[in-house]
Amino acid sequence: MATETVENYLKALLTLCDESPTGEAGLVRLAAVLGVTKGTATSMIKRLAEGKLVKAERYGGITLTGKGRRAATDVLRRHRLLETFLVRTLKLDWSTVHAEAERLEHAVSPLVIDAIDALLGHPSVDPHGDPIPDKSGQTRAASSRPLSACAMGDKTRLVRVADQEGAFLGFAARHGLMPGVRLTVLDADPQAQSMLVQAQGHDPVWLATAAAGKIAVEAGSD
């Protein structure tokens, strides 16, 4: 089994690779995400490469191998199942759950995570709307688009809030902006770079485009 540190590097690489258009991650970015210096990241990548978990040419981009991607997906699965468990079973707050799962994900055995999966009825998304990979590593992602791409008058449903920080999540929760809620775009002002959105049953709220970019809504609706 990989160490806790290795698991964290793999998880960060999975996100970074999937975000990047080239599918490759950069060292400086990786180091920043993990809160280490770039020298540290360099030597760690070298070790991951020796373990066939990543492919990295000297001075080139980093990609996960099949083995590395599988291991990273498994960490992500544990993380998201734990977040779901902490919210649904232990009634912890949506906005505080990320940090807790971050610590637990390295300590849960396959036995325990399977039991949690069963207890929750094999959920397909976590409390933020992020898809939970199944046991074989497959993800069934609901297609979505950023809220920031919506126009005035659009009615849709919130799918995902892509943020780990407690502060934004707390703000979102206070305005009803949680996965599954019906959403109406009451106004969209390109000049002010902000939009007025209303979650069903809540007061409308102005969001800057940057903030609206963190919120994903159903792709098919208008």
Add this chain to the structure above:
Amino acid sequence: MATETVENYLKALLTLCDESPTGEAGLVRLAAVLGVTKGTATSMIKRLAEGKLVKAERYGGITLTGKGRRAATDVLRRHRLLETFLVRTLKLDWSTVHAEAERLEHAVSPLVIDAIDALLGHPSVDPHGDPIPDKSGQTRAASSRPLSACAMGDKTRLVRVADQEGAFLGFAARHGLMPGVRLTVLDADPQAQSMLVQAQGHDPVWLATAAAGKIAVEAGSD
């Protein structure tokens, strides 16, 4: 917060000190429990002493300080709450739960352990019958005596099975020897150093005195 390693040393010391008549733990024993060499244990004890978690004279016995005992009790509380949770909520097997809790106990925050405590209704004993310290570190231990001290004809109730190994716990469970069950001593043969005990609703089983010593029963009954 103490590291995972430090927490393990403290937990081992708590057990060792409480088992010892002098209240002091020995290094060789400690090292054996933790699976490290005695040299490793020596240097670790030195560091614990610097952190005021233990008191240790050179070539003398080791005792926990108030601070050290408090920290150790907290680890024990987390461990036993987790075992209870794994059995009651996740339906894991009684006999496999110790190892899982061993890994999780270092990763659960106070927030999570309090939520688990509440979910379980503030249990006072874990699945093995061991008392769970409360949030302030207090333990309400039921008075008990070893089953091996019982005589033929005694009827009593099983309080605790003091063993961490899966094998013995599995054996005990198969014969109904679990905390809370009514127990009858059908026969006790001092020569053969064994006794025939029956858990209510199960077939009688012969136990060697050594095995019966791991089982505690109610103190007051006959």
Add this chain to the structure above:
DNA sequence: CTCTAAAGTTTGAGTACTCAAACTCTTGAG
């Protein structure tokens, strides 16, 4: 095409933990 800023690498050192093996101290059997 050149030059510099950013990206990536290397080096030397430090922390936390570990071992093996050589050592010293304490204690109790005779």
Add this chain to the structure above:
DNA sequence: CTCAAGAGTTTGAGTACTCAAACTTTAGAG
């Protein structure tokens, strides 16, 4: 009272991870 055996200590070295700082390479602006 002596002296082995066991308990405890020290030393030197190794692994996994980290940093700071000096260094090299790449790539894009001009």
